[in-house]
Amino acid sequence: MTQDELKQAVGRAALKYVVEGEIVGVGTGSTANCFIDALAGMKDRIKGAVASSEATRKRLEGHGIPVFDLNDVSDIPVYVDGADEITVEMHMIKGGGGAQTREKIVAAVARQFVCIADGSKLVPVLGKFPLPVEVIPMARAQVARELARLGGSPVLREGFVTDNGNLILDVHGLEIVDPVGLETRIDQIVGVVTNGLFARRPADVCLLGTATGVQTLGRE
Ligand code: 5RP
Numbered sequence: 001m002t003q004d005e006l007k008q009a010v011g012r013a014a015l016k017y018v019v020e021g022e023i024v025g026v027g028t029g030s031t032a033n034c035f036i037d038a039l040a041g042m043k044d045r046i047k048g049a050v051a052s053s054e055a056t057r058k059r060l061e062g063h064g065i066p067v068f069d070l071n072d073v074s075d076i077p078v079y080v081d082g083a084d085e086i087t088v089e090m091h092m093i094k095g096g097g098g099a100q101t102r103e104k105i106v107a108a109v110a111r112q113f114v115c116i117a118d119g120s121k122l123v124p125v126l127g128k129f130p131l132p133v134e135v136i137p138m139a140r141a142q143v144a145r146e147l148a149r150l151g152g153s154p155v156l157r158e159g160f161v162t163d164n165g166n167l168i169l170d171v172h173g174l175e176i177v178d179p180v181g182l183e184t185r186i187d188q189i190v191g192v193v194t195n196g197l198f199a200r201r202p203a204d205v206c207l208l209g210t211a212t213g214v215q216t217l218g219r220e
Contacts, residue, residue: 006118006209011035021076027081028053028099053099079110091179095196096133115203130170134198139191
């Protein structure tokens with residue numbers, strides 16, 4: 001199976017977590033896109049979706065799936081999204097697509113977080129994938145100095161502006177042995193909007209696409 005086929009397989013597998021008649025939270029990225037395409041097949045059985053990015057909103061609307069503003073929604077039974085790295089503890093690095101702030105907000109509202117990923121995303125320790133940190137533009141240099149003090153090497157994502165009008169620093173060289181602690185520490189830096197560690201609110205379930213089929217990690 002190709003990596004694209006693995007992503008399509010987990011996108012389809014996530015449909016069983018979608019609650020009929022309700023709103024589903026939808027993540028961002030190529031794996032989330034596979035889920036959106038699969039979701040189109042049951043669009044008449046859901047109330048609609050909340051999108052974690054403008055790209056996702058456009059793809060959902062392209063399929064005729066109603067997209068709700070999060071402020072008009074109080075209950076999201078399930079949020080489905082990809083990850084750049086995930087551990088067996090369900091801690092993740094996200095934000096390869098620069099959407100981690102809205103992803104984290106939608107995930108915070110959702111009762112269940114279903115992560116969908118191809119098997120290459122499962123790692124023993126987070127950090128080989130550079131950690132994306134969204135920053136207020138005027139704080140970019142100061143936040144970069146603070147991140148360097150934490151042992152990382154921040155690199156500005158050139159030519160990229162988030163859906164919120166901010167910048168991304170990709171932090172290289174971290175070996176993240178305490179994801180909850182580091183997520184909390186980075187969030188305390190003035191000028192940081194959100195960092196791409198999803199450890200305080202980990203995934204509940206991970207559907208991993210492998211050559212032998214879709215494996216399920218975590219509690220269903
Ligand atoms: C976007 C994300 C994505 O979920 C993450 O980058 C994985 O993307 P892909 O499914 O394309 O590998 O966090 O901000």
